[in-house]
Amino acid sequence: MSMISLAGRRVAPLLLLALVLAACDSSAPEFIEDGASVTMAYEGRLENGNVFDSSSAATFTIARATNPGDRGLIPGFYDGVLGLAVGEEKTFDIPPDQAYGEAGIVNAQTGEVIIPPNETLTFYVRILAIQ
Structure with missing residues (x-):
């Protein structure tokens, strides 16, 4: 599996996507x-x-x-x-x-x-x- 570097740590692309989505406030209307x-x-x-x-x-x-x-x-x-x-x-x-x-x-x-x-x-x- 390919890894991505994030703040000096290597993470899987799916984990990175999960982190990005968790940071989004999906409860606020657009x-x-x-x-x-x-x-x-x-x-x-x-x-x-x-x-x-x-x-x-x-x-x-x-x-x-x-x-x-x-x-x-x-x-x-x-x-x-x-x-x-x-x-x-x-x-x-x-x-x-x-x-x-x-x-x-x-x-x-x-x-x-x-x-x-x-x-x-x-x-x-x-x-x-x-x-």
Whole structure:
């Protein structure tokens, strides 16, 4: 049987393959799918170019919010990141009907408008990890 040198030791090719496969994390999904926990860097901008939200490493559960007030991602963000892989970067626009629509977002404590009504949002994302 032919042998391969690994760190100064000779091992059989099948043993080497077993070691490599054992080191791989096969439990982590390759691409973002519904229900995955994903860490990403992101930046959200308004139509005027102002940044309304950003993070260098935020973790989200990828779940679509289907009703106002639901926990989850707005439909356009959910659709925008679904299928991305670790290391992938993407910039995408989200029309108002897939974001916050006619209501927009207002800070309940200060009354400050965070996202105006009928605003198209632009997001840049970079996928850091998928758990």
